[in-house]
Amino acid sequence: MKNLLTYIKTTAMGYIMNSTLIYYYFRLKSTPLLFKYEKPVNFQGRNPHCKIFKGNTFISEDFEIIPVPYFEDNYSYLIFDLKFLTCVVVDPGDPQLILNMLVQENWDHSAGNLSLLNGLKLFQKHFEGIKVYGGLKDFSGFFTKWYTGVKNFVNDKDEIYVGRLCFKVFETNWHTSGHSMYLFDPIKSLNLKENNDELALSYPCSLFCGDSFFSGGIGMFFEGSSVDLHNFFTTSFQKIPTTTLLWPGHEYAFTNFQFAKEVEPNNLAIQFRLKDVKHLKYINSSSVPTTLAQESQFNPFLRIHGQAAKIVAAKRGTLISDYGGGGPEEIYSSVKNLLSERVKKIEEELKDELKKKWKRVEIREDELLEILVLQCLRVLKSEFIPSKL
Numbered sequence: 001m002k003n004l005l006t007y008i009k010t011t012a013m014g015y016i017m018n019s020t021l022i023y024y025y026f027r028l029k030s031t032p033l034l035f036k037y038e039k040p041v042n043f044q045g046r047n048p049h050c051k052i053f054k055g056n057t058f059i060s061e062d063f064e065i066i067p068v069p070y071f072e073d074n075y076s077y078l079i080f081d082l083k084f085l086t087c088v089v090v091d092p093g094d095p096q097l098i099l100n101m102l103v104q105e106n107w108d109h110s111a112g113n114l115s116l117l118n119g120l121k122l123f124q125k126h127f128e129g130i131k132v133y134g135g136l137k138d139f140s141g142f143f144t145k146w147y148t149g150v151k152n153f154v155n156d157k158d159e160i161y162v163g164r165l166c167f168k169v170f171e172t173n174w175h176t177s178g179h180s181m182y183l184f185d186p187i188k189s190l191n192l193k194e195n196n197d198e199l200a201l202s203y204p205c206s207l208f209c210g211d212s213f214f215s216g217g218i219g220m221f222f223e224g225s226s227v228d229l230h231n232f233f234t235t236s237f238q239k240i241p242t243t244t245l246l247w248p249g250h251e252y253a254f255t256n257f258q259f260a261k262e263v264e265p266n267n268l269a270i271q272f273r274l275k276d277v278k279h280l281k282y283i284n285s286s287s288v289p290t291t292l293a294q295e296s297q298f299n300p301f302l303r304i305h306g307q308a309a310k311i312v313a314a315k316r317g318t319l320i321s322d323y324g325g326g327g328p329e330e331i332y333s334s335v336k337n338l339l340s341e342r343v344k345k346i347e348e349e350l351k352d353e354l355k356k357k358w359k360r361v362e363i364r365e366d367e368l369l370e371i372l373v374l375q376c377l378r379v380l381k382s383e384f385i386p387s388k389l
Contacts, residue, residue, distance in 0.1 A: 049073055050251060050286045058206065058245060058289070063165075063186055065206055065247070067288055068101065070094040073251045075288065077208060078102075079165065079184060086163035090182065090208045091249055102127075133160065135171070137178030154180065157236070165189050170236050172212035174224035182208045183240060204291070205244040214248040215290045216256030216273070217381060218301045226374035227353050230367070233305045242293040253277045253287040255386040260300050262384070263334040263377065264327075269297040281389050304328055304373050332369075335376040346379065347372050 048069035058065040062083055068076040070093055077090040078098070092098050134150035154160060156171035166188040170181045186203040193199070211219040218229065257274040264270055280287050296302050307328035336343060350371055354363055 050280075050284055052286055056286045056288055058204075060186070060203065062190060063203075065184075065245075067247065067286060068094075068097065069251070069286065070097055075247070075249055075251065077247055079206075081163055081165055081189075084163055086165070088162050088165060088167075090247075091210065131162065133162075135169075135178045135180045138176075156180070170232075170240075172210075172219075172232060174221055174226070174228040174232070175211050175219040177223045179210060179212060179219075181210060181212050183244070184208070200241060200243050205241055206247055206289075207240065207244050207292075208247050208249075210249040213246060213295075214250060214256055215246065215253045215277075215287055215295065216260050216270075216299050217252060218299075218378070220382065221375075221378050225350070225353060226371045226378065227350065227357055229301075229374055230305075230371045237305075240292060242291070242296070244292045245289040246292060246295060247289050251287065254281045254389070255384075256381075257298070258386045259381050259384045260298060263300050263331050263338075263380065264303070265334075266330060267298065267327075273298045278389065300331055300377055301374060304331055304370060304377070307370075328373075331377070332373055335373055335380065338380055339376055342379075343372070343376060346375055350375060 049072055050069050052067055052069065056067055062081065064080040064082060066078045068078060070076060074091070074093055076092055076094065076098060078101070079088040079090070081087070087102070089098055131152055132150045133152045133154055136153040136155050154169045156169060158169040160167050160169065166185045168183040168185065170183060172179045172181050184206040186205070187199055190203070192203070207213075213219070254277050257270060257277050260267070260270045261274055277287050339346070347368075351368070354368070354371070
């Protein structure tokens, strides 16, 4: 019976951690951590999968964002409001580690198998006014609601305030049906005038991606497909500023850029980024964050978005170049070469899905092509075997 309960708890926790983001919000009883450091962050006796330096954080007069590596390749994130002494924790997969960092004391009990529920109880013991946020689709069930303590449910396009910190919710259902990303908007949080380029650079938005986006890649298609990803690209994605900082849920950069180089070998930005990431991995340092503008230069999945018309033109004999050589037509060519006869089968499956989801008689050639290439890229990435450092 005990083994069965352990299995249920472990399985449930794994599903919860990989399906959406959870926020712990609370008021600090003491001054938050100010990482004005040159040495790596001290993770209170833990041995994280990578080191976190000042360059891996975002620090301003009002806010501070600090990545917290845990397990084999995961990240949690601490978001501090330095004026009102409030904090948001994104993806608290190792509650004990977060607590150790915040309260700066040693614990006399093991944290190796803490559930999210026990983690919430530990937070409530030390901090006031905790609120837990989670996606309605994933956390409204009786068991998950009880297990995680989620009482504040969010949906796509919701805007939530935790203290004065403003977050916008983006549903990313190509990964799982209830997966979400959260966009932290410091300009709205400070109630400053919008559409100001200087402010956007001084106070960039931060996108906490979970398993949706990674540096150089995207998340697996578990319950969705490239149809859902394309739909996100053509709607919600347009509202995210290019200066936005990306904070993914995993450290997958080295593998992702090896794959990116294979599908777009003539892209100089990918070549340079792969060298950087390889060096960071060698010194055991984190690769986060990147910006959306940077990702548009070296993330194949972002580079193919909106560029399908160029591929169509290339297919018809018009040569169109892109940044650093290569370009969308090179990605398309790589997909065709690597998947060969499987492309037709994938295309037929996508056409059937499009008819059900879009309910349109005609689908433009460039739309279908973008969806097809995105799906093929994800298939190839799933089968890709990276080299070791």
